[in-house]
Amino acid sequence: xxxxxxxxxxxxxxxxxxxxxxxxxxxxxxxxxxxxxxxxxxxxxxxxxxxxxxxxxxxxxxxxxxxxxxxxxxxxxxxxxxxxxxxxxxxxxxxxxxxxxxxxxxxxxxxxxxxxxxxxxxxxxxxxxxxxxxxxxxxxxxxxxxxxxxxxxxxxxxxxxxxxxxxxxxxxxxxxxxxxxxxxxxxxxxxxxxxxxxxxxxxxxxxxxxxxxxxxxxxxxxxxxxxxxxxxxxxxxxxxxxxxxxxxxxxxxxxxxxxxxxxxxxxxxxxxxxxxxxxxxxxxxxxxxxxxxxxxxxxxxxxxxxxxxxxxxxxxxxxxxxxxxxxxxxxxxxxxxxxxxxxxxxxxxxxxxxxxxxxxxxxxxxxxxxxxxxxxxxxxxxxxxxxxxxxxxxxxxxxxxxx
Numbered sequence: 001x002x003x004x005x006x007x008x009x010x011x012x013x014x015x016x017x018x019x020x021x022x023x024x025x026x027x028x029x030x031x032x033x034x035x036x037x038x039x040x041x042x043x044x045x046x047x048x049x050x051x052x053x054x055x056x057x058x059x060x061x062x063x064x065x066x067x068x069x070x071x072x073x074x075x076x077x078x079x080x081x082x083x084x085x086x087x088x089x090x091x092x093x094x095x096x097x098x099x100x101x102x103x104x105x106x107x108x109x110x111x112x113x114x115x116x117x118x119x120x121x122x123x124x125x126x127x128x129x130x131x132x133x134x135x136x137x138x139x140x141x142x143x144x145x146x147x148x149x150x151x152x153x154x155x156x157x158x159x160x161x162x163x164x165x166x167x168x169x170x171x172x173x174x175x176x177x178x179x180x181x182x183x184x185x186x187x188x189x190x191x192x193x194x195x196x197x198x199x200x201x202x203x204x205x206x207x208x209x210x211x212x213x214x215x216x217x218x219x220x221x222x223x224x225x226x227x228x229x230x231x232x233x234x235x236x237x238x239x240x241x242x243x244x245x246x247x248x249x250x251x252x253x254x255x256x257x258x259x260x261x262x263x264x265x266x267x268x269x270x271x272x273x274x275x276x277x278x279x280x281x282x283x284x285x286x287x288x289x290x291x292x293x294x295x296x297x298x299x300x301x302x303x304x305x306x307x308x309x310x311x312x313x314x315x316x317x318x319x320x321x322x323x324x325x326x327x328x329x330x331x332x333x334x335x336x337x338x339x340x341x342x343x344x345x346x347x348x349x350x351x352x353x354x355x356x357x358x359x360x361x362x363x364x365x366x367x368x369x370x371x372x373x374x375x376x377x378x379x380x381x382x383x384x385x386x387x388x389x390x391x392x393x394x395x396x397x398x399x400x401x402x403x
Contacts, residue, residue, distance in 0.1 A: 015063075015145070018251045022243075025064040025251045026145060028154070032057050038270065050155045059206040060239055060253055061156055063145060065136055065198065072184070072193030074245045077127065077205065078110075078120035080238050086113045107185055123241065124184035124193060128207065129156045129177055132164030133200035144200050156204040164199070205239075 015026040030045040047053055089112060097110060097119075107126070110119040124130070133144050139162065147161070148154055158177045160168040167173075171192060174180045183189055195201060239253040 020250070021067065022248055023064050023066050023241075023250045024141065025062050025241075026141070027251065027253065028059070028061045029253060030059040030061070037266070046153065047155060050153065052155065052157070053206065055208040056206045057208055059204060061154075061202075061204040061206075062241075062251070063133070063141070063148070063156075063200055063202045064241075064250070065141055065200050066195050066250075067197060069197050070195040070243060071245075072122065072124050072190040072195065073187070074243050075123040075195055075241065075250075076120040076244045077123045077239075077241050078118060080116065080118035080120075080240060082116055082238070084113075084115050085117055089113075120242075120244070122184060122190055123203070124190060125181045127181075127203045127205060129158050129202075129204035130180065131156055131158065131202040132160040132167050133202055134162035134164055135196075135199050137198060138162070141200055148202060156202045 015028060018025040018027055030047045032044050032048050034041060034043050047059055048056060053059070093112060097112065108119065108121040111117060112119070133139075136144070139147075144161070148156070158180065159165065159175065168175070171189075172183075173193075174183050184193070237255050239255065241250040241252075242248060243250065
């Protein structure tokens, strides 16, 4: 499903279509301060100028139409690997995961030490923005995407459209995203919701904690560098929407950090591809000139400052465009645009589970000056069980510091 489809950062504000027997998904991936491949790609997107997203570092936005009904209990989102990463897990990882799964979101479930590690949570409580749309037999998918572009510039906002708004009201789903996420921590609320066959749902997954430009996690009061945890086995990661009951994957976004020999090889391949495209373009221009006596115009299609290398007719405004670009969306080592997403240590932060501290700024500052918990002969797990929220912050700051 969609294995040949790669998102070109130069076209990040167009849709990539992923189609399967389970779902039709229109996907957009945006990254702030992007400095990867292809060279010359725009470093940002108008998305990050929207009032709701000026502090965010990335966005995985998607609009999908299920081809069968899915229970709210079954659809989960999260990150996973297809290989073991336990050799790279940093000290205190179990501790961090305990925070994520018990104190921040009880709906999470994970296993970082198995052969195919994962971190998943219910989509209804994990998505940062959820907009319940209309049935596509009443309003087509293209028309709904056009309406989204017209109303908000393509930025998904919490709420409902048409009969989707009625569904939210009838099920007493809170209108605010934080309250909606809390609402769906209830198993009963999850069971009562159905992702309906033929209805469009608009979703967005974003946050300000992943600093792609500086190899770090931005947590309250301090920052943790994770560059040292990246190696040849942990430089890629999958973001998935899947059916927990059957294990079926509805769609997947594959992030990959290129470095070392793989980066050099990719650069050489892309250089060769670019030269071949240029050669074919010049041959086409010359052939046209020979036939007409005039040089044929060559069109570069600009998309938010980027260039679509394929000469083609632009789609009508506000209508989703299907992308099937074969370029690799690898990111250079110098910027490591996806390095943080590529380490499962960052995954619980990426899932938006580390909200702002409940204590005041002055209290947080005072806590940061207090000494870390004293060592004892007790195991880390047993000490974790006794830690309250204040001790959590002190421990993390003392353990990892502000780097």
